[in-house]
Amino acid sequence: MAGGLFSPAVQRLIDELAKLPGVGPKTAQRLTFYLLKLPPEEALPLAQAITAAKEAVRFCHRCFNLTEQDLCAICQDPRRDQSLLCVVEEPSDVLSLERTHEYRGLYHVLGGALSPLDGIGPDRLHLDTLFSRLSKEPVQELIIGTNPSLAGEATALFISEQLHSTLGGRLIRVTRLAAGLPVGGDLEYADEVTLGKALLGRREM
Amino acid sequence: MAGFRSIKTQALVVGTMRLGEADRLVTLYTRERGRVSAVAKGVRRPLSRIGGRLEPFSLVHVLLHPGRSIYTVTGVDTIRSFQAVREELFRLEAGAQLCEAVRGLFTEEEANPAAFNVLVRGVAKLAGASGAGEVSVAVTGTIVKLLLVQGFVPDLAGCVACGTTEGLVGFGAEEGGILCSHCLETAAVGCFAVTDEGIRCLHDLVSCPLAELDPSRMEESGLREAERMARRLLAHYAGWQTGP
Numbered sequence: 001m002a003g004g005l006f007s008p009a010v011q012r013l014i015d016e017l018a019k020l021p022g023v024g025p026k027t028a029q030r031l032t033f034y035l036l037k038l039p040p041e042e043a044l045p046l047a048q049a050i051t052a053a054k055e056a057v058r059f060c061h062r063c064f065n066l067t068e069q070d071l072c073a074i075c076q077d078p079r080r081d082q083s084l085l086c087v088v089e090e091p092s093d094v095l096s097l098e099r100t101h102e103y104r105g106l107y108h109v110l111g112g113a114l115s116p117l118d119g120i121g122p123d124r125l126h127l128d129t130l131f132s133r134l135s136k137e138p139v140q141e142l143i144i145g146t147n148p149s150l151a152g153e154a155t156a157l158f159i160s161e162q163l164h165s166t167l168g169g170r171l172i173r174v175t176r177l178a179a180g181l182p183v184g185g186d187l188e189y190a191d192e193v194t195l196g197k198a199l200l201g202r203r204e205m
Numbered sequence: 206m207a208g209f210r211s212i213k214t215q216a217l218v219v220g221t222m223r224l225g226e227a228d229r230l231v232t233l234y235t236r237e238r239g240r241v242s243a244v245a246k247g248v249r250r251p252l253s254r255i256g257g258r259l260e261p262f263s264l265v266h267v268l269l270h271p272g273r274s275i276y277t278v279t280g281v282d283t284i285r286s287f288q289a290v291r292e293e294l295f296r297l298e299a300g301a302q303l304c305e306a307v308r309g310l311f312t313e314e315e316a317n318p319a320a321f322n323v324l325v326r327g328v329a330k331l332a333g334a335s336g337a338g339e340v341s342v343a344v345t346g347t348i349v350k351l352l353l354v355q356g357f358v359p360d361l362a363g364c365v366a367c368g369t370t371e372g373l374v375g376f377g378a379e380e381g382g383i384l385c386s387h388c389l390e391t392a393a394v395g396c397f398a399v400t401d402e403g404i405r406c407l408h409d410l411v412s413c414p415l416a417e418l419d420p421s422r423m424e425e426s427g428l429r430e431a432e433r434m435a436r437r438l439l440a441h442y443a444g445w446q447t448g449p
Contacts, residue, residue, distance in 0.1 A: 021225065022226055116298045116300075117221075117261060118220075118222070150291055150297075153292070153297075154297055157292075157294045158294060161294060182251040185251075189254045190254075190257075191255065191256070191258045191281075191283065192257070192283045192286060193257040193260065193283070193288065196288070
């Protein structure tokens with residue numbers, strides 16, 4: 001963008017919007033002009049919502065999900081099954097799993113995934129707190145719900161390997177989310193890796 | 206980016222990163238164009254037809270459409286998925302070193318079919334490796350071969366500084382090979398002592414075909430020294446910072 005075309009305030013707004021994921025300079029410019037056209041009573045609540053969310057929202061002390069209190073709503077809910085713990089990469093994954101209405105256990109958000117290719121090691125994730133939770137809480141099954149990508153698989157492998165040394169003699173069932181064909185998809189179009197995993201993970205009927 | 210025609214080529218996936226809502230930026234080492242980056246659109250969605258084929262270490266036939274600044278992946282067929290590399294942490298960490306070596310040694314859009322062949326053979330050997338020795342030989346051997354195809358051949362016949370063939374006890378990546386005791390003392394920081402076994406292992410890694418490299422014929426300590434020498438060479442030629 002050529003310098004000096006816009007006033008400093010407008011340019012600042014374009015620059016800030018362009019920092020958002022999936023927003024390029026053109027989209028940032030379009031959004032800026034849309035916001036500037038809005039009456040103040042419609043535009044300002046957006047700014048206030050961002051400020052309020054940034055000030056109020058923090059990570060749950062127990063599971064690292066997003067919350068406005070010390071503990072998130074899931075951790076506070078006594079009806080949740082305390083013997084099930086599902087490990088996910090991001091808070092958005094908690095939302096996806098909650099939408100299934102199939103899971104009534106607790107979560108642990110790692111804040112990312114191990115990536116040997118990008119040099120992201122265990123110290124960058126909430127892994128220590130996971131192992132500490134597992135040694136203190138009455139968890140009987142750990143469900144590893146990391147993404148079925150290279151980083152997600154590496155994280156799952158790391159957790160299952162570390163678990164044996166961390167827990168000593170205590171036995172915890174470790175399971176991994178199934179990988180396979182998506183509902184509504186055609187077998188014909190499935191890739192070989194996914195189809196192979198679906199075959200390996202087939203179940204009896 | 207040469208021309209605007211789609212390219213169909215064999216490629217090994219050496220890296221991926223998330224891009225936008227559901228896309229990935231994949232780094233491929235291709236037979237026709239060397240290392241290239243390409244956008245794979247929508248591959249993070251469960252219904253994507255190509256997402257599972259673009260995981261790191263997969264050997265694929267790929268169709269790339271050149272855009273203004275970057276390629277877009279428009280088709281992928283798996284040749285070999287090398288799933289075993291992704292299924293064990295020790296193989297995965299070793300494989301990451303190969304991907305790092307490719308990113309460090311080869312610039313974008315510089316075709317090098319020999320390097321492509323070495324890389325594919327190296328990943329295949331790694332996929333079949335079971336113990337620490339086999340993994341080390343697969344990775345170090347591949348790194349050494351990648352250095353060779355780029356023209357970086359370590360001098361192991363005699364001291365690189367004075368030429369003597371007696372008392373060879375050191376190694377210097379910056380110097381480009383082994384050093385005698387006298388030259389090791391006066392050499393720059395970063396040179397280190399090695400044994401005859403280490404030199405012999407590195408010699409084997411340089412001269413034997415990848416498929417014939419056998420860890421059972423190498424001493425473990427020698428293999429570790431050869432590994433250190435290969436990594437120092439790689440770091441030197443890739444321009445990475447290394448410790449003393």
